[in-house]
Amino acid sequence: MLLLSRRRQQSVLIGDEIEIKVLKIDKSQVYLGIQAPKNVSIFRNEIYQALKKANQSSVLSFPHDIQKAMKTLKKNPN
């Protein structure tokens, strides 16, 4: 991993088109401004990992479980 130290208002470039700027530094929080082409997706890593996990558990669903769930739903409509 490349390590760089930056001060407030300084930035790094990734390639030609992606700029990450340090806007504000609090005690335990850093505010970043990110400029990137529209086709580049930017996510908070922990959200991305949680979504990945959610999708992984979704593909373990099987039709018979859903049928069972739907039957329960018909019995107890909200």
Place this chain on the structure above:
Amino acid sequence: MSKINTPIDLSPIIDTPRFGPVPLRQENIFSFPEGLVGFSEHTHFVLLNPSKEEGAFFWLQSLENAGVAFPLVEPSLFYPEYKIRIPVHDLAAIRIKNEKHAQVFVVATVPPREGKEIWLNLKAPVILNKVKKMGKQVILENEDFPLRYKVRL
């Protein structure tokens, strides 16, 4: 010579563990240029609505790996107040210019052996372009929707 009265379905077929052989009709095949989150290698899916009984449930069946399928539901059925703003670049990625061409689903999870609740991922809906037959799982980074919204049955 006997006459054939029933039309023959000449669509190619994919054999799946969940649904058995599934005919691949062009109108049900969607390309996902970026795949789904964590499933980027899956870029082509067939959208199935296997039985009327399941009603609200659709399945997004991968064409890359027959074992991979995501249950999808229309959010309005369980969460009528689901109003989302899809970022412009996400709409552009699947070439949606007219919002009437978009269909919104959420990915469901049914925990096995329970039948007591289902989970809906409201944080990352699947958006389909019904006309161009493209799709994308959009992450609503700036909206406060739960990733696991539990529907008790």
